[in-house]
Amino acid sequence: xxxxxxxxxxxxxxxxxxxxxxxxxxxxxxxxxxxxxxxxxxxxxxxxxxxxxxxxxxxxxxxxxxxxxxxxxxxxxxxxxxxxxxxxxxxxxxxxxxxxxxxxxxxxxxxxxxxxxxxxxxxxxxxxxxxxxxxxxxxxxxxxxxxxxxxxxxxxxxxxxxxxxxxxxxxxxxxxxxxxxxxxxxxxxxxxxxxxxxxxxxxxxxxxxxxxxxxxxxxxxxxxxxxxxxxx
Amino acid sequence: xxxxxxxxxxxxxxxxxxxxxxxxxxxxxxxxxxxxxxxxxxxxxxxxxxxxxxxxxxxxxxxxxxxxxxxxxxxxxxxxxxxxxxxxxxxxxxxxxxxxxxxxxxxxxxxxxxxxxxxxxxxxxxxxxxxxxxxxxxxxxxxxxxxxxxxxxxxxxxxxxxxxxxxxxxxxxxxxxxxxxxxxxxxxxxxxxxxxxxxxxxxxxxxxxxxxxxxxxxxxxxxxxxxxxxxxxxxxxxxxxxxxxxxxxxxxxxxxxxxxxxxxxxxxxxxxxxxxxxxxxxxxxxxxxxxxxxxxxxxxxxxxxxxxxxxxxxxxxxxxxxxxxxxxxxxxxxxxxxxxxxxxxxxxxxxxxxxxxxxxxxxxxxxxxxxxxxxxxx
Numbered sequence: 001x002x003x004x005x006x007x008x009x010x011x012x013x014x015x016x017x018x019x020x021x022x023x024x025x026x027x028x029x030x031x032x033x034x035x036x037x038x039x040x041x042x043x044x045x046x047x048x049x050x051x052x053x054x055x056x057x058x059x060x061x062x063x064x065x066x067x068x069x070x071x072x073x074x075x076x077x078x079x080x081x082x083x084x085x086x087x088x089x090x091x092x093x094x095x096x097x098x099x100x101x102x103x104x105x106x107x108x109x110x111x112x113x114x115x116x117x118x119x120x121x122x123x124x125x126x127x128x129x130x131x132x133x134x135x136x137x138x139x140x141x142x143x144x145x146x147x148x149x150x151x152x153x154x155x156x157x158x159x160x161x162x163x164x165x166x167x168x169x170x171x172x173x174x175x176x177x178x179x180x181x182x183x184x185x186x187x188x189x190x191x192x193x194x195x196x197x198x199x200x201x202x203x204x205x206x207x208x209x210x211x212x213x214x215x216x217x218x219x220x221x222x223x224x225x226x227x228x229x230x231x232x
Numbered sequence: 233x234x235x236x237x238x239x240x241x242x243x244x245x246x247x248x249x250x251x252x253x254x255x256x257x258x259x260x261x262x263x264x265x266x267x268x269x270x271x272x273x274x275x276x277x278x279x280x281x282x283x284x285x286x287x288x289x290x291x292x293x294x295x296x297x298x299x300x301x302x303x304x305x306x307x308x309x310x311x312x313x314x315x316x317x318x319x320x321x322x323x324x325x326x327x328x329x330x331x332x333x334x335x336x337x338x339x340x341x342x343x344x345x346x347x348x349x350x351x352x353x354x355x356x357x358x359x360x361x362x363x364x365x366x367x368x369x370x371x372x373x374x375x376x377x378x379x380x381x382x383x384x385x386x387x388x389x390x391x392x393x394x395x396x397x398x399x400x401x402x403x404x405x406x407x408x409x410x411x412x413x414x415x416x417x418x419x420x421x422x423x424x425x426x427x428x429x430x431x432x433x434x435x436x437x438x439x440x441x442x443x444x445x446x447x448x449x450x451x452x453x454x455x456x457x458x459x460x461x462x463x464x465x466x467x468x469x470x471x472x473x474x475x476x477x478x479x480x481x482x483x484x485x486x487x488x489x490x491x492x493x494x495x496x497x498x499x500x501x502x503x504x505x506x507x508x509x510x511x512x513x514x515x516x517x518x519x520x521x522x523x524x525x526x527x528x529x530x531x532x533x534x535x536x537x538x539x540x541x542x543x544x545x546x547x548x549x550x551x552x553x554x555x556x557x558x559x560x561x562x563x564x565x566x567x568x569x570x571x572x573x574x575x576x577x578x579x580x581x582x583x584x585x586x587x588x589x590x591x592x593x594x595x596x597x598x599x600x601x602x603x604x605x606x607x608x609x610x
Contacts, residue, residue, distance in 0.1 A: 048442060073444030081442055087435035089499075089561055090428070098432050101425065102444030149444065 001026045001153055001184055002047065002077075006055040009042050016042050018208040019055065023201075024153065029175070029185045031195040031216060033229060034205035040188040041082050043205075044155050047186075048072060048079050059153070073102040076152030082188075083161065084142040088131025092122055095130050095141055099148030108148070115144040118174060136167035143174065147183075154178065155186045160194065172198060192229035196220045204229075235567075242566065250412055254404050265513075266404070272512035273407030274468045277414050279492040279504040281461030286490070287498035287561075288422060289454040290434030291360070292368040294486050296462045298375030301382055301481035302351055303344035303463030304470035308395045309333060309388075310340035311471070316397040323393065324386040337401040341410075341467045348463020349456050351378070356452045375486060382478040394477025402471035410468065411505075414461060418501050421457075430454050434499070488515075491543065495550055496558050503559030511543075518542055 004022040008015070017039045024030045032040050046053040049069050057064040059077050067075075087095050096115060100108045116123035119140045125133060130141060139159055146154055156175065160168040172194050179185050179198075189195030196202055199216030204225060212224065219225050258266045278296065285293045309330050317326055325331075335343070359370045382389045389395070421427050429450050432440040441447050470476050492511050496503030518539035525532045550557060562568045 050438065050441060068446070069441055070444040070446050073442075079442045081439055085436050085439035085442075087432050087439065089435055090431055094428055094431070097425075098428055098440075098443050098445075101429060101432075104425070145443075 001060060002186065003058050004043070004047065004055070005057075007043065007046055007057060008054045009039070009046055009051060011042075016208055017046070017053070020203075020205070020208070020210050022203060022210070024184060024186050025201075026152075026184055027182075028200040029179050029187060029198050029216075031187045031189060031199035031202040032205060033189055033192045033195050033202060035190070035229075037207070038205040039208045040205055041157055044079055044081075044157050044186070044188060047155065048077070070102055073149050076150065077155070078146045078149045078151035078153070079155045080142045080146040080157060080159065082157035084135075084138045086130040086133075086138050086141050086145065088129065090130055091127050092130060092133070092141060093126045095145050096122075096148050099145035100150075102149055107150075111148055111150060115147055118147070118177065119144055136163050136170070139163060139167075139171060140174070143171070143178075147178065151183055153184045153186060155188075157188045158190060159187070160189060160191045168194060192225065193220070196225075239565065247412060247416075250408065254408050257404060265516075268513055268516050270402060270404050270407045270472060271469075272509045273404070273411040274402070274465050274472060275489070275492065275508040275512050276411040276505050277407075277461055277468065278465035278489050279496065279508045280414050280418050280501065281458040281465065282486075282489050283458075283493045283496075283498065283501070283504045284418065284421075284430075284461070285455055285458035287493055287500070287504075288427065288434060289430045289451060289458075291451060291455060292364060293371040293455065293458070294368050294483070294490070295355070295371035295373075295375035295378075295459070296489050297481040297483065297485035298378035299348040299352060299459040299462035300466030300469065300485065301378055301476075301478065302348045303466030304476045304481070305382060305389055305395075306344040306347045306463070307337075307340040307467035307470045308398045308476055310335045310343055311337055311399050311401065312395065312397065313399070319397065320390050320393070320395050321387070323391070326390075327387045330388060337399070337406075337471060341464060341471075344467030345460045345464040348466070349460030352456045352459030353452065356455045360448065360451045360455060372483065372486075375481075376483065379478050379481050382481075389478070392478060394475060394479075396475040398470050398474050398476065400471060400474045402468045407468055407472065410464065414464075415501060415505060422501065426450070426453075431499070491547055494547065494557055497556055497560045497562070499561040500557070500559035500563060502564035503557055503562075506564075507558060515539065515543070 002024040004020065006019045006021065007017050008019055009017040020043065032043065034040050045051045047057055047064060049064050049067060049072060059072065060075060062075065064072065087098065096112055100111065121137055122140060122144055130138065133141060143159065159171050168191065175185060176198060187195055196216040196219050202213065202216045202219050203210050204212035212219065257269050261269055278300065282296050285291050310333055317331055355374045359367060359374065362370050383392045429445045432443060432445060433447060433450060437447060492507045493504055496507030521538040521542060522534055522536050524534040
């Protein structure tokens, strides 16, 4: 569904991504783990065509470089960005409606009901401003907003960032639910354990390179992963 | 009755009330203040235009006066009668094509809007690749360029001499009629999907782009609409004053409008309307500060420009204590009023005068100390 080949990104003089290869098959949960500065978020931004890159990224056979971000969203690719990045001065409903910006029609209301079903808390707070929600709620809103575009492939950038362990658990439960409803998921995480547990396939990124890949369960047992990311 | 129906009824009632005020303004206010009332309608239009760009889209534009100039000159050239044109252009004859143009006021206003919008579009293409302070500097520069060009195109604008004897067609019905139209237009625009995308850009450009919003095109559209409104306001201003010259469209004019939208609340339509009226009347009312005064038996000789000092102090106070302006990002809806005043009725009575109103929902970044301070001020 998503194929990344020899992806290179430069930030000025810094070579942030040094030729990474990724593959996401339909129906999978794929995790991308790594330390700060490994290039995880950069990869997702490149896949969304939000930054300049060299190499090839193709989504559903389409070359991403020549496709505008808005058309990628229309084609079912969506990103819940790092740090949630909800619209703080807009209400929960407005935030969600904006998630469906790329498409119009009567189904938007239906999808909103679905999001409210997934996150009952959001329905309670529908008229509240995004910025007044708690961190966990903001993350739910960010995921809900991404779902409003009816994604086929949803990319989540560190959904557990700065959240209490119990909330992280909830978020991962929701990711599974979303996956079960037929959405392919590409997940970026620092919380390696949680990310590897849900992953069909996972990649370990270190300073701009893929150093390890394999099924999530296998990576959990890998001694290198255990010592570097799981603290065992 | 749903809240939607109730709001519609309230909106119609508000418009009806405005029409009544317009009809009876002259005898009640007297000739001079009636003129200020007409002017305040023009400022409402100008403020709404700039608020669309600065408040709703978050683009820091400072070129408003330039687009006003375009609108004002368009109306002047279109409506000046031939003999007035001859009289105006005594240094150098007027361009024959422009000399031949003669349109009714309403056509001139439409042309003013279109011309300002067109120029805004041309400027936006390079300028909107910039952000924040850089955009502010670029638009400020473009605004000044327009003014300087108008000072030097002798055969088109009569240069620095300006134009006189412009038919004064801007009645209260024109200024406030168009203002009401623009208020309705803005309410519809801001509530639309396009309006939401503007606010999304203001809040977070990266997230907005990830939602599939075309940043560049959306910003340009907002800039063009806002600047076209400046042209419309400028055109009405020319028809109100009867004479214009390039010098009056300097940066200070933009500053006045920035003052209005900051005081009213960046991102609030009702805030802009209230502040436009208050500032227009306040500026005139405070004129006594510029003249000589008697206080406690002493005679203080006039200090020209003292009212500007007072207004600057006012702006400073707003920035310090009510960072969100009068209305913040809220609108004057029944929901807002009940939320704002229902909770603490006693305080509401004390601060009934609108200028004392503080920003509504405090942003989470504000400390409790600041909030206490706000409460004290209220």
